[in-house]
Amino acid sequence: MRNQRRPVRAREGKEGGRGEIVVVTTNKHKLAEIKKILKIPVIGCHLRVKEDGQTFAANALKKARAGAKKFGQITLADDSGLVIEALGGRPGVRSARFARPATKENLCGKVLRLMQNKKNRKAKFVCAIAVVSPNKKEKVFIGQCRGKIIQELKGENGFGYDPIFVPQGYQKTFGQMSSQTKNRLSHRGQALQKIKKCARQESNLLPTASKAAALSR
DSSP states (O other): OOOOOOOEEOTTOOOOGGGOEEEEOSOHHHHHHHHHHHOSOEEEEOOOOOOOOSSHHHHHHHHHHHHHHHHOSOEEEEEEEEEEGGGTTOBGGGGGGSSSSOOHHHHHHHHHHHTTTOSOOEEEEEEEEEEEOTTOOEEEEEEEEEEEEOSSOOOSSSSTTGGGEEETTOSSOGGGSOHHHHHHHSHHHHHHHHHHHHHTTOTTSSOHHHHHHHHTO
16 A cells, blocks of 8 residues: 655654654644644654554554654554443544544534433543554553543534543533643543653653653653
8 A cells, every 4th residue: 555645844843853753643633732742843644554453552553563664763653532332332443434524523413413312421532652663662552531422512622522522520521621631631641641651761762852852841
């Protein structure tokens, strides 16, 4: 399968070469969250990788391995989604493809229709982030955020299913929260914090300059 684009340096990145980390994603919202939380120079790249894994971790690894092989740099890739108890775990690994076109309105609308008359509103966001180096060293970090599905869309912030998900212990949806609050609570934020913690113990998990930037925050 042909990979089409070279990685494009994120505008915020000020360091070059080995200080940058490749992030395999076609989702600009995910890339923005990763940059904001890790606070390191990143290169967003678009690869056509078939996400046919049965778990979030399998899909994240598949994308990160492809990026590390193609670009010869430490590569990060994320796969994440919404898991709803009353729907048997759906949309799960198909979260990004659960409705077409995959707009916030279509994704949330389909979930709300399926959840009509469901008393059990429990759900969780799950994020798996794989970090793979060109020498094939790889790690996967998992983050989860438990909460519930409400009856209607609320809030204009975020993306995907954010307007219908209220995290446990809160009254607002992710769509109503500031990015700072969401990033502190979210599944992706938790996985990225685990990467920071691991980088303190493993010298070669992140590129040298990127690690220094991440650990200084």
